[in-house]
Amino acid sequence: MPRRHLHVTGAAEAPLRAALRTLRTTLGVPGDFPPEVADEARRVARDPRLPIRDATDIPFFTLDPPTSRDLDQAMYLTRTPGGGYRVRYAIADVAAFVAPGSALDREAHRRVTTLYFPDLRVPLHPTVLSEGAASLLPGQTRPAVLWTLDLDAEGRTVTTDVRRALVRSRAQLDYPGVQRALDAGTAEETVALLAEIGRLRERLEIARGGISLNVPEQEIVERDHTYVPAFRAPLPADAWNAQISLLTGMAAADLMLATGTGVLRTLPPAPDGAVGRLRRTAKALRIDWPHHVPYAELVRSLDPALPRHAAFLQECTTLLRGAGYTVFRDGARPDRALHAAVAAPYTHCTAPLRRLVDRYTSELCVAASAGTAPPAWVLAALDGLPKEMAEGTRRAATVERACVDVVEAGLLKDRVGDLFDGWVVDVREHEPTVGTVQLENPAIVARVAGGATPLPLGGRLSVRLVQADPGTAHVLFAPG
Known part of the structure; x- marks a missing residue:
């Protein structure tokens, strides 16, 4: 489920930031990592398990918000003969650092996911890894799970290959800079192809009945002892980048379904009551939603740069409640395999620095691509993952709702x-x-x-x- 992006500026002693510190204590949010976890992180940061394959000749780039340091993904996009495309997508290989049963592993299972507050992040892994040795920072050789996805001229996946490799990102790009280059026509081809492939994938999403929510970021600025809200509308480059992640998550689901063992991210259709509530919200915000217009069509017509539309998009995240994780094994296809918003089988696999399950799906996909059995430690943990992820997701949702309450009280x-x-x-x-x-x-x-x-x-x-x-x-x- 997309997060409601809230960001607070102002001095550390400002009332709103003080209230957020109190909230973290009240919710029992994890603080510093235990000494044995921090020590182990520093040790493995110096000596990770490195793959044999060397793909450092591929000039990858990352695309994230300007201040990001926990870089999960890097990409390199090219054309293929016949008018198709090749997507090379490198995902940080957290398993190169986190050994099964280690202190780091146990702590990751306790935390489950990175928690986002308007003033800071509470990370899943120590920052010496998540913002250092495991992060795909530019100019650094890193172990990665490397996806190679060949697409046809319409953007459909033709072949999928997943294997471990050493990679080196050449550039850390950000959304505003990429959007400016794309708009000016000055972007190098691999970046320009992000827009080309992204648009193709958006058309395929519409054709299969899927919907992506480009949720705006809400910034709360302290000004003259009061707080002023503002929305930062997502750029087209944000959405195209998300399409590459969705493409990979769908390919991962297909790989696991083909081998009969895996874990999917699933979402049932929204209940009628939730849609009715959202219609009343649209009415309150003076958004015209004729009864004959499908929800997906309405969302695509909105302009997130308009505050009323931005607020409505924030509320649209409520239709994604009910998402969960479904495990299947031994060739038995799961009863629930679809993600209603994606309108296809889908899984989480592109953010292992920030989400526990992605480390496991990466392992399952590497094994599936190689035609080998998944590691025993993955199979042993598989059945417990849905419950662990559900608890972590509930904690993240509680944090999100509480943060919204604190910010609204401040406003x-x-x-x-x-x-x-x-x-x-x-x-x-x-x-x-x-x-x-x-x-x-x-x-x-x-x-x-x-x-x-x-x-x-x-x-x-x-x-x-x-x-x-x-x-x-x-x-x-x-x-x-």
Whole structure:
């Protein structure tokens, strides 16, 4: 599920950042790594398990936000005879550093995923690995899981090969710089092909009924002792880069399904109630959604540079709840194999520095491509992965929701007593005087309670802010 990207600027002692520090304590978020884990990370950083194959002659580049240091992926894109394409996609080989049963391995199973707060990240692995020895930083030789995907002229996958190799990224690129070069026509061919292949993959996504959410980043800026929200709309280059990751995740799922052993990322179709709630949110934000227009078509028509559209895209992530991981083995095809948003079998395999399961899917795909059995340590852990990942995903979702609450409380803290216009998007079934209101300005979703009559589901409602406390992350409105 795409994250709601929140970023907070301001001094460390600012109230909002202080509230986020308190939140980490309240939620029991992991802090520093235990000494034995940190010591082991420093040791293996100096002596990883290196592959025999040398692919350092391939001029890979990475594409990430400008300040990123945990670089999971590097790519090199070329044309092939006959009008097709070759995608070489190198994924950081975390297994070269993390041995099964080691202190690092146990800690990774405890943390499961990197946690994202508006002011910092809580990493899955010690930064000496995730931002150092295992990261695909430019000019550094690194062990990687190297995918070679040949595509036809329409962008469909023709052949897939996965094997370990040493790689060396030549350049660390960022989205704004790549977009400027693409728009100006000055990008070198391997970068220009990102746009060409990305557009082809987007067309195939539409044809199979898939949908990608380009969720904007919301930045909260401290200004004159108050907080001002702003959205950073994703660039086309963000979406094209995501298409390369999706392409690889779909190829990985196909590899594992062909061999009969693996783990898929699955998502059931959204329930009618969730779609109905989203329609009420669209109405509240003055977004026209005719009943004959499918959800995917509406999302593709939105402009994330517009605050109302950006807020709606944030709420669209609620339709992706219910995603999970499905394990299958011994040739038995799983009952649930599709990811409803991807509209195809799919798995996570491109972010092993930040997500536990990706280390295992990489191993399964290397074995499948070579025609060999997966390592015993992978098979031993396979059945427990869905539960571990579910717990980690719930923790990440709790963090995300709590961060949104803290930030929204910070935005509203000086406006207690003010009236706002909103729409009721949800009402408790057995307590109809309590529900959820979507404000139009600022575009905030919050709880409303305290009235004497049932809330008008789907109706307009004037509400008064009665509580906004960043310290407790509580925001509450009452009917005005």
